[in-house]
Amino acid sequence: MSAPPAPLTLLLADERATARLAGALAPAVGPGFVLFLSGDLGAGKTAFTRAMLRALGHEGRVRSPTFTLAEPYNLSSFDLYHFDFYRFSDENEWREAGFDELIGGQVAAVVEWPELAGAGLPEPDLWLHLHAGPDEASRRVLLRAHTARGEACLSALADTVRQDRLAGVSCSAPSAPPSSA
Template sequence: MSATAPRALPLADPAATARLGAALAAALPAHGGLIVHLYGELGAGKTTLVRSLLHALGHHGAVRSPTYALVEPYTLARGPAYHFDLYRLADPEELEYIGIRDFLDADALLLIEWPQRGGGFVPAADLVVQLDHAGTQRHATLTAASATGQALLTALELPAAQV
């Protein structure tokens, strides 16, 4: 994989974060697996981004952070999606107990908040999303970590007024 420069984006408000999630959904291939690691402090917008991405992919129900359950499954037209929130993970080995390997379906979309808490049990990312507070706004940095992630960033269209 040739390196792609990270994409840095200012996010004026939560609605801009939601628009970024929808833009990511639009850039996803119709089929095929993708692993997204989401980093950021509490309240940085990780769940907002995941919620808008899942809604843009056709999910019509609630999308909550699976902080206590660790993972929430979704059935989408493009294939299964799994939203992980590892914030309350007491021991990375817990991921082995919940069967994280079972979620590594070739067509699955894995959205993993707080992946650093899962140690070596978390699968490698295709795309890394870092969300940070920047005063009263937020800032997103998207970095491709595989050829699949690079293709996603190449396909990502963000009109200047969108974010």
């Protein structure tokens, strides 16, 4: 058995690059796919999800689920739920809201702030952590696979980026702590 792929760190030059990354990952999303998105407020989790939904053929609006907690999307061949757990203060709230019947089931799930749901969430296929980049419009993103499905998707993405096929998306060394020199 081969070793799971190491986490991938990418530099996204601007919001269009973030959208291209979302578009490159979109074909891997299907029934049962679970994607976690972490990062501070304003990191780009909703912007990423909006671009992914567009790439999956959704033409209408994409609202942030910050207040509604979940927004459903009826895509052409499967349903996708976009969750945002930012307002959760208790680990069981997502279960009480009935989301446990959705996440890890037949729908695809994109979850912002998964860390606020505690330990009960199923393993995601992919977990993205968005961070500030070297300038205002750029972002650094760490992508980690947690299942075989996620691993396949991450290896394919790494090849695409190495071949320079996603403009504005480049491999990046994980951000080092600032040097004291």
